[in-house]
Amino acid sequence: MDFALTEEQQLVQQSARQFADGKVAPIAAAIDREHRYPAELVAEMAQMGFLGMCVPEKWGGAEMDVMSYAIAMEEVSRACASTGVIMSVNNSLVCDPLMRFATDAQKKQWLTPLAKGELLGCFALSEPGTGSDAAAQTCTAVRDGDDWIINGTKNWITNGPQADVCILICMNDRSMGSRGIVSFIVDMHRDGVRSGKPEDKLGIRASGTSSLMFEDYRAKDSERLGEVGGGFKVAMSTLDGGRIGIASQAIGIARAAFEAAVKYSQERKAFGAPISDLQAIQHKIADMATEIDAARLLTWRAASLKQRKLPFGKESAMAKLYASEMSARVVHQALQVHGGYGYVTEFAVERHYRDQRITEIYEGTSEIQRLVIARSVLKEFAAKV
Amino acid sequence: MDLGLSDEERQIRDLAREFAKRELLPKAVERDRDSIFPADEYRAMGRLGLLGVNVPAAYGGSEAGVVALTLALQETAEACAATAVGMSVTHMVAETIARFGSPELANRYVPRLVSGELVAGAFCLSEPASGSDAASLRTTARREGDRYVLDGTKMWITSGAYAGALIVMARTSAEGPKHRGISAFVVEPSFKGFSVGKPEDKMGLRGSNTVPVILEGCEVPAENLLGDEGMGFRIAMAALDGGRITIGAMANGIARAALGASARYALERKQFDRPIGDFAAIGDKLADMATGLDAAELLVWRAATLKQAAAGRFSREAAMAKVYATEHAKRVCDEAIQIHGGYGYVREYLVERYLRDVRVTTIFEGTTEVQKTVIAREVYARSGG
Numbered sequence: 222m223d224f225a226l227t228e229e230q231q232l233v234q235q236s237a238r239q240f241a242d243g244k245v246a247p248i249a250a251a252i253d254r255e256h257r258y259p260a261e262l263v264a265e266m267a268q269m270g271f272l273g274m275c276v277p278e279k280w281g282g283a284e285m286d287v288m289s290y291a292i293a294m295e296e297v298s299r300a301c302a303s304t305g306v307i308m309s310v311n312n313s314l315v316c317d318p319l320m321r322f323a324t325d326a327q328k329k330q331w332l333t334p335l336a337k338g339e340l341l342g343c344f345a346l347s348e349p350g351t352g353s354d355a356a357a358q359t360c361t362a363v364r365d366g367d368d369w370i371i372n373g374t375k376n377w378i379t380n381g382p383q384a385d386v387c388i389l390i391c392m393n394d395r396s397m398g399s400r401g402i403v404s405f406i407v408d409m410h411r412d413g414v415r416s417g418k419p420e421d422k423l424g425i426r427a428s429g430t431s432s433l434m435f436e437d438y439r440a441k442d443s444e445r446l447g448e449v450g451g452g453f454k455v456a457m458s459t460l461d462g463g464r465i466g467i468a469s470q471a472i473g474i475a476r477a478a479f480e481a482a483v484k485y486s487q488e489r490k491a492f493g494a495p496i497s498d499l500q501a502i503q504h505k506i507a508d509m510a511t512e513i514d515a516a517r518l519l520t521w522r523a524a525s526l527k528q529r530k531l532p533f534g535k536e537s538a539m540a541k542l543y544a545s546e547m548s549a550r551v552v553h554q555a556l557q558v559h560g561g562y563g564y565v566t567e568f569a570v571e572r573h574y575r576d577q578r579i580t581e582i583y584e585g586t587s588e589i590q591r592l593v594i595a596r597s598v599l600k601e602f603a604a605k606v
Numbered sequence: 607m608d609l610g611l612s613d614e615e616r617q618i619r620d621l622a623r624e625f626a627k628r629e630l631l632p633k634a635v636e637r638d639r640d641s642i643f644p645a646d647e648y649r650a651m652g653r654l655g656l657l658g659v660n661v662p663a664a665y666g667g668s669e670a671g672v673v674a675l676t677l678a679l680q681e682t683a684e685a686c687a688a689t690a691v692g693m694s695v696t697h698m699v700a701e702t703i704a705r706f707g708s709p710e711l712a713n714r715y716v717p718r719l720v721s722g723e724l725v726a727g728a729f730c731l732s733e734p735a736s737g738s739d740a741a742s743l744r745t746t747a748r749r750e751g752d753r754y755v756l757d758g759t760k761m762w763i764t765s766g767a768y769a770g771a772l773i774v775m776a777r778t779s780a781e782g783p784k785h786r787g788i789s790a791f792v793v794e795p796s797f798k799g800f801s802v803g804k805p806e807d808k809m810g811l812r813g814s815n816t817v818p819v820i821l822e823g824c825e826v827p828a829e830n831l832l833g834d835e836g837m838g839f840r841i842a843m844a845a846l847d848g849g850r851i852t853i854g855a856m857a858n859g860i861a862r863a864a865l866g867a868s869a870r871y872a873l874e875r876k877q878f879d880r881p882i883g884d885f886a887a888i889g890d891k892l893a894d895m896a897t898g899l900d901a902a903e904l905l906v907w908r909a910a911t912l913k914q915a916a917a918g919r920f921s922r923e924a925a926m927a928k929v930y931a932t933e934h935a936k937r938v939c940d941e942a943i944q945i946h947g948g949y950g951y952v953r954e955y956l957v958e959r960y961l962r963d964v965r966v967t968t969i970f971e972g973t974t975e976v977q978k979t980v981i982a983r984e985v986y987a988r989s990g991g
Contacts, residue, residue, distance in 0.1 A: 222608060222609055222610065222611065222615075222673050222907055222910075222911050223607065223608040223911065224607055224907075224908045224911050224912075288607060480989075483985060483986070483989050484989065487986065487989070497982075497986055500979070503978065503979060503982035503983075503986075504975070504978040504979070504982065506981075506982045506985055506986075507929070507977070507978035507979070507980075507981035507982040507985070508978065510922075510926070510981055510982075510985050511905075511926040511929060511930050511981060512930075514905065514908075514923075514926055515898075515901035515902075515904070515905055515926075515930055516901070518901060518904035518905060518908060519897070519900060519901050519904065521607045522607065522609060522900075522904060524607075525607045525608070525609070536900075539896070539897040539900055539901075542893070542897055543897050543898070543901060588886070588890075590893070591886070591889065591890045591893035591894070592886065592889060592893075593893075594892075594893035594896055594897060595883070595886075595888075595889030595890065595892045595893040596889070598865075598869055598892050598893065598896045599869055599872065599873060599883045599889070599892065601869070602866065602869035602870050602873060603873055
C-alpha cells in the first residue's frame with residue numbers, strides 16, 4: 222500500500238497551486254460578483270494542458286493520470302470553484318467520453334482541439350423535466366437518410382453559453398427505454414442549436430450555465446458517438462468519471478474554507494486571546510481537517526481505480542457523495558468560525574458557502590449516489606448469501 | 607496511490623480471517639455472555655504468528671508491517687472485538703518493548719509475548735484520577751539499590767489479570783514539567799507487591815478482561831526500566847500513536863460486521879411485499895454506512911503506511927484515523943440496530959453486541975475529544991500560528 226504522490230503528481234500539484242494562487246485567486250471574487258466567464262484563465266489552463274489532462278499526447282492531451290487530474294481540480298477549485306467546473310466539464314464530460322467512444326476520425330476532428338483548449342466542450346443530458354431519471358429523455362434524434370434530425374431542450378448545461386462542442390444525449394427509440402438512447406457530437410456553431418439565457422445562480426457564478434435548444438439540428442451519422450442505443454451507457458459511464466472531478470471540486474472548496482477558518486481563528490481575538498485557543502473552535506478545525514482528508518482518500522481511490530481500468534462506479538459515487546456533503550459541513554462551520562464576517566462578501570467564505578451547494582446536486586444528486594452505493598452493497602451481500 | 611496488498615499482507619489477513627471464522631466466531635456470543643477471557647485463543651494466535659504481526663523477526667515476530675497488523679485486527683474484530691482488543695494491546699506492548707527496551711529486556715519479554723506464552727501484554731497508564739490528562743499520573747517509582755519500588759493504582763487495564771508482562775508508567779521525579787518526570791517499566795505479575803482488583807463489569811467487550819492494577823511497594827528490577835528515566839511519557843505517547851491506528855482498525859472490523867448483518871437482513875426482511883433494502887430509507891443508511899467505512903479504512907491504512915515508513919511523526923494521521931473510524935463505527939452499529947428493528951435490540955441478533963462493543967472505542971487509547979485536540983494542535987502548528 223502506498224499513499225504517497227508520485228513525482229509527476231507532485232509537480233502537477235505545484236504547478237496547479239502556483240497557477241491557482243497567482244492567477245485564479247486574485248480575480249475569483251470579481252468574476253463571481255460580475256458573473257464573468259474567465260476566458261483568460263481558460264486560455265491559460267489550455268496552455269498548461271489542464272483542459273485535456275488525461276488525453277493521450279497523440280490526441281493533443283497532457284497524458285497525465287487520473288489522480289493528477291483530481292489533484293489539479295482540487296487546487297484550481299480551491300481558488301475558484303467556477304473555474305474548476307469549467308475545467309471539470311471539458312475533461313470529464315467531454316474529452317473522457319470521446320476518448321472512450323469516439324472513432325479515430327472523430328478524435329482527430331474533435332478530441333484534439335478540445336484537449337488543446339482550442340475548442341470548449343459541454344455535456345447535455347438533463348432536460349427541464351428530466352434530472353435523476355436520466356433515461357426519461359424527451360429530446361429526440363430521428364433518422365433522416367444518412368443524417369439525424371434532433372429536436373428538444375437541454376437544461377443546466379455548464380459551459381452552455383461558451384461551448385463550441387456538445388456531447389449530446391437524446392432519445393432515438395422511446396419504446397426501448399434506456400436502450401433507445403443515442404449520443405452525438407454537436408457542433409454548437411451550426412444552425413439548429415442555440416443556448417438560452419445564462420442562469421442567475423446561487424454560486425459558481427463565473428461559470429456559464431444555460432439551456433440548449435435544438436430545432437431541427439441536422440447531425441451526420443459520422444457525428445454519432447458510440448452505438449445507436451448505446452447513449453445511456455455513454456452518459457452513465459461518463460458521469461462515473463465526472464464524479465471524481467466534482468468530488469475534487471468539493472474538496473477544493475472545503476479546503477479554501479477550512480484554510481480561511483484556520484487563518485481567521487489565529488487572527489481574531491476574543492476573551493483576550495486568539496479564538497484558536499478555544500476548544501470549541503479547535504474541535505471544529507479538527508473535524509474539518511479529518512473529513513477533508515477522508516474525502517480526498519475516497520476520491521483518490523476512485524481515481525486510481527479508474528486509472529487502472531478497474532470498476533470504480535461505486536467508489537466514485539462514494540467519493541462524490543462524501544466529498545460534497547463533507548464540503549457542506551466544512552463551509553458551514555468555516556462561516557461559523559468567521560462569525561458575522563463570514564456572512565459578507567468581503568470574506569471569501571461567503572462565496573465558498575454558495576459555491577459548495579451545487580456539488581451535492583450536479584452530476585448525480587446525493588440521493589442518486591446513495592442509490593448507486595446501496596444497490597452495490599446489497600448486490601455484494603446477495604452474492605455471498 | 608496504490609491500495610494493493612503485498613503477498614505477505616494478504617496471507618496475514620487471510621490467516622486472521624480464517625482463524626477468526628473457525629476459532630473465534632463460534633464462541634463469540636458465549637464469550638460475551640459469560641465474560642470468558644480468550645486465553646487459549648491467544649495462545650493459538652501466538653502459535654500462528656498473529657500476536658507479533660508487526661514485531662521484528664529478531665524477537666520472533668512476523669515483521670509483516672503495520673498495514674498487515676491493521677488487516678489482522680480488523681478481521682479479528684469482525685468476529686470478536688473482545689479478542690481483538692487484547693490482541694491490539696499485546697502488539698502495542700511487544701512493539702514498545704522491542705523499540706525502547708535494551709536488547710536484553712526485549713529478548714526476555716518480546717518473544718514470549720509474541721508466542722502467546724505470556725498470554726497477553728498490558729499497558730498501564732490511566733489511573734483513577736488521570737485519564738486524558740495522562741501527565742498528571744500519581745503512581746510513583748523510587749530507586750532503591752538495584753530495583754525500583756512502585757506505588758499506586760492503575761485503572762482500566764485491558765488483560766490486566768492475565769497479562770504476563772505489563773508496561774507501567776510511573777513518576778520517578780517530581781521536579782520540572784510533569785511529563786518529564788515519568789518513566790516506563792516492564793512489570794511481571796509475579797513481582798512482589800503486584801496485585802489486580804476486581805474485573806470491571808462492562809457494557810461491551812465483555813470477553814476482554816479489564817481490572818485495576820494495584821502496586822503496593824511493587825519491586826521491579828532496575829533492568830526492567832524501559833528506555834531511560836524520564837522517557838516514560840514519550841514512550842507512552844509513541845505507543846498510543848500506534849495504538850490509535852489499531853483501535854481504528856478494530857472499530858472498522860466491528861463496523862464491517864454490523865454492515866454485513868444489516869445488508870443481509872435488508873435483503874431477507876420483507877415489508878410491504880418488498881425486501882426492506884429496496885426502500886431508500888434503508889438503502890440510504892447502508893450507503894452512508896459503507897461510504898464512511900471505506901473512508902475509515904483508508905484513513906487507518908494511510909496512518910499505518912506512515913508509521914511503517916518511520917519517516918516522521920504521524921500523530922495527526924493516527925488521531926484522524928482513530929476519531930473517524932471509531933465515531934463512524936458507532937453510528938454504523940446504531941444504524942444496524944435501527945435496520946433490524948426490534949430484533950436488533952435483543953441478544954439473539956448480533957448487532958446488539960456490536961453496539962455495546964463499539965461504544966468504548968471512542969474512549970480508550972485517547973478519547974475522541976483528545977484526538978480532536980491533537981489534530982487541531984497539528985493543524986495550527988503547520989499553519990505557523
